Amino acid sequence: MKLHLKIWRQLNAASKGEMIEYEVSEVSEHMSFLEMLDMLNESLIQRGERVIEFDHDCREGICGQCGIMINGRAHGPLTHTTTCQLHMRSFKDGDTIYLEPFRASAFPILRDLKVNRKSFDSIIEAGGYISAAIGQTPEANSIPVSYEASEAAFDSAACIGCGACVATCKNSSAALFTSAKINHLVQLPQGKLEAADRVLSMVSQMDAMGFGNCSNTEACEVECPQDISVLNIGRMNYEYNKALLLRK
Amino acid sequence: MKTTTLQYKLIMAATGLFLCFFLVIHLLGNLQLLLPAARAQEQFNWYSHLLSGNILIKIISWVLYLSLISHAVYALLITRKSKKANASSYYYDKRKVSSPWSSRNMGILGTIILIFLVIHFKDFWYVYMFTDLPLDAAGNKDLYTIVITTYDQLWYVLVYEVSFLALGFHLLHGFFSASRTLGLYHPKYVKAVKVFGWMYTLLITLGFMAIPLYIHFIK
Numbered sequence: 001m002k003l004h005l006k007i008w009r010q011l012n013a014a015s016k017g018e019m020i021e022y023e024v025s026e027v028s029e030h031m032s033f034l035e036m037l038d039m040l041n042e043s044l045i046q047r048g049e050r051v052i053e054f055d056h057d058c059r060e061g062i063c064g065q066c067g068i069m070i071n072g073r074a075h076g077p078l079t080h081t082t083t084c085q086l087h088m089r090s091f092k093d094g095d096t097i098y099l100e101p102f103r104a105s106a107f108p109i110l111r112d113l114k115v116n117r118k119s120f121d122s123i124i125e126a127g128g129y130i131s132a133a134i135g136q137t138p139e140a141n142s143i144p145v146s147y148e149a150s151e152a153a154f155d156s157a158a159c160i161g162c163g164a165c166v167a168t169c170k171n172s173s174a175a176l177f178t179s180a181k182i183n184h185l186v187q188l189p190q191g192k193l194e195a196a197d198r199v200l201s202m203v204s205q206m207d208a209m210g211f212g213n214c215s216n217t218e219a220c221e222v223e224c225p226q227d228i229s230v231l232n233i234g235r236m237n238y239e240y241n242k243a244l245l246l247r248k
Numbered sequence: 249m250k251t252t253t254l255q256y257k258l259i260m261a262a263t264g265l266f267l268c269f270f271l272v273i274h275l276l277g278n279l280q281l282l283l284p285a286a287r288a289q290e291q292f293n294w295y296s297h298l299l300s301g302n303i304l305i306k307i308i309s310w311v312l313y314l315s316l317i318s319h320a321v322y323a324l325l326i327t328r329k330s331k332k333a334n335a336s337s338y339y340y341d342k343r344k345v346s347s348p349w350s351s352r353n354m355g356i357l358g359t360i361i362l363i364f365l366v367i368h369f370k371d372f373w374y375v376y377m378f379t380d381l382p383l384d385a386a387g388n389k390d391l392y393t394i395v396i397t398t399y400d401q402l403w404y405v406l407v408y409e410v411s412f413l414a415l416g417f418h419l420l421h422g423f424f425s426a427s428r429t430l431g432l433y434h435p436k437y438v439k440a441v442k443v444f445g446w447m448y449t450l451l452i453t454l455g456f457m458a459i460p461l462y463i464h465f466i467k
């Protein structure tokens with residue numbers, strides 16, 4: 001099939017970007033979206049033009065590197081799908097496709113479709129870990145964890161940190177990401193010990209990085225490739241409120 | 249520790265829910281307007297007098313004013329913050345397909361409510377509290393007649409109906425949103441609160457909408 005692409009081109013954070021039009025033909029419906037972009041980049045290289053830069057790594061939906069706003073939606077038209085797992089069969093011959101970077105003040109644009117998501121890292125650094133020197137791998141059964149608790153913790157831990165939740169949020173809130181990281185730990189015995197400090201400091205960091213508040217529109221859950229539940233946000237708020245009340 | 253927007257949201261949720269509670273009381277009071285004319289006049293005026301004289305009600309009404317003001321002020325603060333967080337707009341934006349309309353327009357809905365409240369306070373609250381009104385047979389200020397004559401004007405009824413619709417959509421998202429902000433996360437109770445929120449919103453909105461319509465067209 002033949003496609004018209006309108007792609008955001010921007011040299012660096014300081015420069016002004018704009019939408020540039022491209023045409024690609026002979027796109028197979030079996031191609032992934034990123035393969036289609038690879039094809040376009042091949043032709044740009046042959047013409048001696050600067051390639052379109054975008055983030056990607058695993059290309060199998062598990063690393064969270066990829067992320068493009070496709071036709072106005074984070075990761076494109078499908079729900080719960082990463083950009084790398086989107087295929088050209090979701091489009092028709094002659095379609096016009098708009099490609100933009102994830103936009104948020106906390107995600108400055110590096111180049112073209114690539115954004116800097118260090119603000120996510122800094123939220124993790126603020127408490128998204130367990131501060132115990134554990135030495136070698138401990139015996140697995142020394143701390144009992146119920147099946148339900150481990151599954152629930154895994155469901156939260158499934159967040160790949162792609163940033164689609166922020167990109168799709170009208171407030172650019174990082175509530176879904178932050179809550180997933182908090183809940184992944186708070187549901188396990190090892191994580192409970194520092195629960196109060198963790199939630200206070202991660203929520204503060206989320207604010208400090210310039211993410212907006214959560215209006216509970218729940219758009220994030222719809223676009224999340226891992227289907228991370230918005231109930232995580234409720235749990236984060238619960239932990240936060242509890243920590244505020246019990247703070248000495 | 250620096251105050252976070254989540255703390256602002258907590259204040260919004262608490263004040264919002266207090267306002268939700270107040271709406272129930274206000275609606276129950278207004279339902280007296282639907283009684284047969286003579287009874288309605290006597291009872292509604294008596295009820296208004298009862299409220300205005302009571303010290304407990306005075307305290308509650310000050311909490312109410314404070315709630316309303318802080319709800320609006322914090323709404324403004326978080327909206328400013330999120331505008332800053334989401335400063336660069338998309339060239340092609342279809343994000344709205346993944347969330348309900350009311351959840352994205354709480355600010356606009358709230359502003360309509362605020363404008364309505366200014367009109368509402370000016371025409372009833374101010375008139376009752378600070379002007380000399382004629383008295384009814386029982387010697388109470390005749391607020392009833394003011395209400396009835398005001399609702400005789402069709403445009404006024406229309407302004408009210410539009411405002412109540414805005415209130416309805418604000419409540420539809422607001423009630424549930426407050427429960428999430430306060431930290432409700434158990435799936436069973438989240439569902440229960442959603443259902444309760446729907447029923448609450450429907451009853452409050454239809455209740456308030458019905459009164460001016462009934463007075464204008466039927467009474």
Ligand code: HEM
Nearest residue numbers: 215261264267268320323354355358359362422425426429
């Ligand atoms: C009777 C009047 C009102 C009631 C019962 C009410 C109720 C609520 C409730 C329960 C919430 C949810 C809080 C949360 O998200 O946790 C809310 C949110 C909100 N209210 Fe109101 N409200 C009223 C009036 C207003 C007014 C006058 C304004 C604006 C000037 C306003 C602006 C907002 C905004 C912007 C939000 C959304 C906050 C967000 O984006 O998360 N409200 N309201």
Ligand code: FES
Nearest residue numbers: 057059064066084
């Ligand atoms: S490239 Fe790893 S999730 Fe898409």
